[in-house]
Amino acid sequence: MAHAEDQQTVGTLLRGAQVCGPSGVPEVGDVLLVGTAIAAVARDLGGVPGALPVAEVDAAGHLLVPSFVDQHSHPTGGGGGGGPETLSFPIPFERYAAAGIGTVVGCSGNDSVVRRPEALLARVKGLRRLGLNAHLYTGEIGYPPETITGSIRRDLALVDEVRGVKAAIGGRGSIVRRSQLADLAGEAARGSRSAGRAPVLHLHVEPDVAGIRLVARAIAHGDVAPETVTVTHVNWNDAVLDEAIGLAERGVNVDVTACIRPEFFPGTIDPLVALRALLDQVDAARVTISSDAGGNHPDGHGGPDGHGALVMHQPDLLADIFAAGLRTGLLAVPELVRVFAANPAARLGLTDVGAVRVGARADVLLVEADSGRIASAYLAGRRVVAAGQPVVRDQAQNLPAEGSR
Numbered sequence: 001m002a003h004a005e006d007q008q009t010v011g012t013l014l015r016g017a018q019v020c021g022p023s024g025v026p027e028v029g030d031v032l033l034v035g036t037a038i039a040a041v042a043r044d045l046g047g048v049p050g051a052l053p054v055a056e057v058d059a060a061g062h063l064l065v066p067s068f069v070d071q072h073s074h075p076t077g078g079g080g081g082g083g084p085e086t087l088s089f090p091i092p093f094e095r096y097a098a099a100g101i102g103t104v105v106g107c108s109g110n111d112s113v114v115r116r117p118e119a120l121l122a123r124v125k126g127l128r129r130l131g132l133n134a135h136l137y138t139g140e141i142g143y144p145p146e147t148i149t150g151s152i153r154r155d156l157a158l159v160d161e162v163r164g165v166k167a168a169i170g171g172r173g174s175i176v177r178r179s180q181l182a183d184l185a186g187e188a189a190r191g192s193r194s195a196g197r198a199p200v201l202h203l204h205v206e207p208d209v210a211g212i213r214l215v216a217r218a219i220a221h222g223d224v225a226p227e228t229v230t231v232t233h234v235n236w237n238d239a240v241l242d243e244a245i246g247l248a249e250r251g252v253n254v255d256v257t258a259c260i261r262p263e264f265f266p267g268t269i270d271p272l273v274a275l276r277a278l279l280d281q282v283d284a285a286r287v288t289i290s291s292d293a294g295g296n297h298p299d300g301h302g303g304p305d306g307h308g309a310l311v312m313h314q315p316d317l318l319a320d321i322f323a324a325g326l327r328t329g330l331l332a333v334p335e336l337v338r339v340f341a342a343n344p345a346a347r348l349g350l351t352d353v354g355a356v357r358v359g360a361r362a363d364v365l366l367v368e369a370d371s372g373r374i375a376s377a378y379l380a381g382r383r384v385v386a387a388g389q390p391v392v393r394d395q396a397q398n399l400p401a402e403g404s405r
C-alpha cells in the first residue's frame with residue numbers, strides 16, 4: 001500500500017535505487033526502512049511490505065549509500081588559535097544533514113580553554129536529540145588536556161558519548177615527547193577497558209613532519225598499539241603523507257582531512273589525490289576521510305588584522321569530495337563507501353552504522369548517480385533532506401532576511 005510521505009507511516013520503501021550494500025558494489029534493488037532501522041534489502045521487495053503503511057519513494061537513478069561517518073568535526077565551532085575573533089560559530093544540525101553526515105565525532109581544538117569540554121558534550125547531546133548519531137573525543141590540542149570529569153580515564157569510563165581520545169602531536173603546548181604519548185595511550189587503554197570498548201586514539205599531526213615521526217617512534221618502541229591509533233591531517237604535504245603510508249603499513253589508521261586543500265592552505269595535497277595515493281599503497285581498510293568542519297582559514301582579503309577575513313569550514317566539504325570522486329571516477333564507488341562510511345565506522349567500533357544492511361541504523365543517502373549530489377538523506381529512518389534541501393532544522397536565527405533591513 002503506497003502512501004504519500006506526509007501521511008502517517010511506519011517506514012519508507014526506497015525503490016529501484018543502485019543499492020551499495022556491504023560490498024559497496026551498486027546493484028539495483030529496494031531498501032525498506034522501518035522505525036529507526038533498515039528492515040529489508042532485496043532485488044525487488046514487490047508487495048513484501050503488504051499492509052504496512054509505508055511511504056514509497058522512486059529512487060531510480062540514485063545511488064543508495066550509507067550516511068557518512070565523520071570522525072573529526074567541531075560542532076561547537078573550532079578555531080580560536082589567533083585570538084577570540086577567530087573562534088568559529090557552532091555548526092547547525094542541517095549543515096551536517098545536508099552534507100550526508102549521519103555519524104559525527106566532535107573534537108575540541110584551540111578553543112578548549114574558553115569552550116569547556118562540557119559545552120562540547122552538551123552540543124553532542126543536542127545533536128543526538130535532533131537525530132544525528134553524535135559522539136565526542138575527550139582530550140584536545142593542549143597537553144595535559146582539559147577533560148569533563150578531571151581525567152581522560154574517567155571520561156572514557158563514565159561518559160557514554162565519549163568515543164575515544166583526541167590529542168595533538170608535535171605542536172607547541174601539545175604532546176612533544178614519547179613518554180607523554182605513552183601516558184596518554186595508557187589512560188586511553190584503561191578507560192576504554194572500563195567502558196568495554198576498544199581504545200580509539202585520534203591524533204592530530206602538524207604540517208611539520210616531526211609530529212608524525214614522534215608517533216612512528218612511539219609505535220616502534222611499543223609505547224602505543226598501532227591498531228588503536230588514527231593519525232589525522234595526513235594530507236598536509238608529501239613528507240607527512242609518506243610517513244602516514246609507513247604507519248598504515250604497521251596497522252595505523254590514516255585519515256585525510258577534507259578542509260586541508262590547496263585552495264585554503266597553499267602547498268597541501270588535494271584530499272582526493274591523497275586518498276588515491278593511500279588506497280594504491282596501503283591496506284584499504286586503514287584509509288578514511290573526515291571533514292574537520294568548524295575550523296577556519298583567512299581568505300587573504302579584508303580582515304580586521306590585514307591577513308584576511310576568516311572562512312569557516314563547513315561539513316559540505318566532505319560531500320563535495322564524495323561528489324568529485326564519483327564524477328571523476330578517481331575513486332570507485334566501493335572505495336568511496338569504504339573511506340566515507342564503512343572504514344570510519346569500524347575504526348570507531350560503531351557496528352550499527354557505515355553499511356546498508358538489515359538491522360543497521362536507517363542512516364542512508366540517495367545520491368544522484370551522475371552528479372554525485374545528495375538528493376535525500378534519512379537519519380534513523382526520518383527524512384532530513386529532500387530534493388537536496390534540509391527539511392529538519394536546528395534553531396532558526398531570529399534575524400531579518402537579507403535585503404529587508
Ligand SMILES: [Zn+2]
Pocket residue numbers: 072073074078107109292295
Ligand atoms: Zn580539527
